[in-house]
Amino acid sequence: MGIIVQEQTGLFHLQSSGMSYIIQIVDGFPVHVYWGDRLKHRESMTDLLLHTSATAGLDRLPQEYPQYGSGDFRNPAYQVELEDGTRITELKYDGYRIIKGKPSLTGLPAVYTENEDEADTLELELKDDFSGLKVVLLYTVFADRNVIARSARLSNTGAKNLRLLRALSASVDFSGKSDLEFMYLSGAWAREGNITRKPILQGETRIDSKRGMSSHQLNPFAALVTRGTTESYGEVFGFSLVYSGGFEAGAEIDSFGSTRFSIGVNSFDFSWLLSPGESFQTPEAVMVFSGQGLGDMSRTYHRLYRTRLCRGKYRDEERPILVNNWEATYFDFNADKLVSIAKEGAELGIELFVLDDGWFGKRDSDNSSLGDWYEDRRKLPDGLADVANRINRLGLKFGLWFEPEMISPDSELYREHPDWCLHVPGRRRSEARWQLVLDYTRKEVRDFIFDSLAAIFSSVPVSYVKWDMNRCLTEIGSAALPPERQSETAHRYVLGLYELLERITTEFPHILFESCSSGGGRFDPGMLYYMPQVWTSDNTDAVERLKIQYGTSLVYPVSAIGAHVSAVPNHQVGRITPLDFRGDVAMSGNFGYELDLTKFTDEEKETVKRQIAVYKQIRGLVQKGDLYRLKNPFEDNESAWMFVSEDQEDAIVYYFQVMAVPNAPWRALRLDGLNPELEYEVQSGNSGQKSIHGGDRLMKLGLPLLYRQKDYESGWFRLRAIRSGKA
Template structure:
């Protein structure tokens, strides 16, 4: 049992193989005690018990799900408004139960178990006797992973209406001065995944999304670390919200140096009406502890998300190498042009052709036809089935781009159903990219999209779908919701997306779905539950991708990161980089090409053949291996990372130099994750030279790097144990 309850003292001790999470009931309040390295459980553990100063009040208690209005003046985890307009509730402990395994969350994506022995779940019941508000806090602790998953269910057990003004997923109070720093991901379109790290001071540090999606600007993830924490050492506490809509995360340091971290659905412009008997479920937060730095924090998330968040046929399968026609043709194509690209792809060993935007309605630019999911017979006289069949006969699978959450004002669907978009009567409808957002709170809208896409997927041999979303939510209102529920629209939209994705991925389990939101605008755990990979960024420049992919790896596995080689000059920044450099960067994720293969020279075709053949050999290690970040592109001219097999008998190392360095010193790259007792055969790229080097030397002395005197240099090493099983 990984959950120990000490009833006489009200202590709850949740244990994994390497972590403990402890809280205690104090005067009816669940109070945080400890989160960190695993502690041996002893009876009665009285040295850990919280002893509150007399008359100190709630403001001094490190609580598990704090409220506002009864003496705690920090940010609360929830707030409820009663029917009389007052906003005072006071949750007190009412009981608990322990469940083997981890229950699913109805209507939500969630981490799961395949065997109930993998985890135990504690449900803690809290009640406000005056209003009848009941809150059930859920804690799922994994036995062999340093991860705990938290969520809350708020239930109106009273006889009057309640309105939730705030309902977060998790709150943790770290008591005492810790000198924390916070690390999180920032950015914008085409420059996602920037790592921001800064110290916390008295007051609040907050980031959020008010966009109706998780967003390019901030990812729903943060880690609290100490100033001494590095990739390889020090404490790191991670919080990752499994949600695809507007969110908030905040770290608040009080006057005593204690830090409260909150995360959940954004409470800005949010309210949720609970009539008697109704409940509200929060999305879950995956909390990970590492005592071995940010690298081990990341690997814990990677293993968990890759195997217990992603689902379906492709979870454990090696992903296909694809070519996407978007940057090759944009909207200007016909069936013969598409097939010509696929023909070249077949000769080069590529496995999947993806037809991007422009195949439906009258879509000759991005100002029309979204919602009209009918093939354009002007471009495709034989329809999708014909072009897909021709591509299949070349030996490639066929993939398709869709943007099902959007509607163009210039579309047959909009002319027939102008009320189907998110809108507020009498207000202008803000267009972005000449499109509006469909109202996914409405069942008939989701049914229409399901029927439209199902008709295509049932009649065309589609093996892959790129599901895009290219704008934020504005005029967030629904014609179907009553006035008192209009503030529920944004959250109901996300629930509607989840409902549709569950239906369509269940109906078409043989399709590999990839999510996209103008690149990484909705790269979050919620989408990974339905689609095991994400188009990481619309920016395909290899130099920019070093940062984007490095930063994204802070929480997301390489198996989720879509990475393609594109043409030069690069379409986003105009940079010229060698094909080998672009390939090495892209092969560190789900590999593909985003260009016109028919324009390659014979020399370039030979390079691509080698890249494709090499990736087929290494992709299992890239997509399933443990990632070790060796050199950060945010800190200098060089970048490096490596992938290591679970048994530590095989590894793959990539290193990059952006700009040439005059008269450089000899440089060594220290590796990580290997076994110091094993001897390894080290092969540099395609070289036939394979020296034998000990794991201890590779990690403590390192590999000598030899860069040519030119910009944009890269290389890779394949490392294999010559004495496996001897460690």
């Protein structure tokens, strides 16, 4: 396993334990030969190309990093403008290098290895002699994961300037495959994570974000799946971009029935000036193959992102159960009110109190004070440290909300530095939520934010930070960049954000950072590299969260999915659901509460105590176990999923019914991921009753469900293998 090279034929065979990816150099062009189930390496593998050559025309050649302008009329992976205005380049193979392990990417987040035996990296060097453009294609193959991590580094080795007009991270040509379907995550604010799936027809099927962020609307992920693919059947080719800015991903079927998929930084409104000697590194595309359906693809992403993308102290630690005061108080609070919620939380077993928006500047609504990161002594006369210490004495840790990328026109910071926001001279500055976006391309802006936050973290016992971002980028220009580099602003903003996040998470490693962007507007792998969990959606309605959390889990591990119980009627949709139902949905993620705990009845307090006690027993399994999706809320009135330990001896199953069904039929829930040879003790979380069933029976016949004629009904079951002594 690893990388096998046949220099005489120009063939490169990348192998993992269950996957092969094959490239061959044909007439100087790197050509895609195969990606799929692992093949035994043979000397005759060049026959897979069916004697393809460039003489037949580049339009028919399945390329690895195609160009436009010399015979290939499909979407290119890159485009470069020379000083004379021409845009023709032709990259040809110029050598290769194999590296043990996986090198990091300069200035960009990426998956990593902890020892060099985990992966091998192939660098394919391409060059256009006329322009001096050099491109290094990076392929990392993991030994025990069906994963290829791809990116490209473009360099100017010539004597004249080059301008990149397009620089994608990966392109794959699937020869003769026109029967694939395109799958991605779509939505909007409060409706994130919708699974969209449609056939690909001749032409182009494309998703993108032009918002300067990965967005609520479309996530930087797409998959090509064979028709008929289910959770456990069919071929899946997943593409996930480790990037937090505007992106594009698309599949194009040509007239010969081949499909080209490409993904990377959005080419719209993008260019990058490469002076002689300079390089541009594209973000990383993480490509996952599954021959056993969507569930296997998801679990591959989950394990990789949970352990080789997330970093720091909290990567492997169980996450604390929190209460957030936002929906309890909004901007109307004082120190005593906050402590009263924390006191109630301590009695219920909660471990972390989070003070949300409204604690700084003169922030009585969302129309002022962003950028003025100092405590509001009107609300907190003895300061943040006093509130935090009072809460710590109750046995809870203390967390704090920030929105560090934004600035309010009504703020001391804006009055002092009106040019520190993204803007274009002479044009209006579009406000959203009465705020503008700070220009993170500027070092002095990033330094100011670092110093402001560091001053608080150094004087207040902060254990958790909710890092929010509540609007997209507009008037994307920088007063600090020359005219010829203005179209670099959006990408430089993301690079500046990453630089600040690297600095601040390194300086304060004890803080658990949670990313938020009005909920899931920036739920992407780039942010997970710095912050191991994300506030999944501002919509806390349990029924809507069934879809949001199910869809998000297509790519992202449950350890990254923030999920809270909120008050009813729900603040986003007005729905009233039982506390048990809300709790079961939220316990299927990083669990917490977002309401006024002091308003609970005695009966509700007992329910919450029970929920917290249960979650403390199962959170290791939920956050680190393998997820199996059993019933799809996008297709049915029911939802179900389960979490299984690595040794298959421990599992928990959650089942949800949205609306009652008259004269309902007998039902059984077929489980997955168990060991068919083991016997399991099954305990109902609702009734406490226990029974014993074989793993094969539970997966083939299913677990009987007791029907209750009730809307918003949920239940859970704990499974323990008998032979392990856990039962």
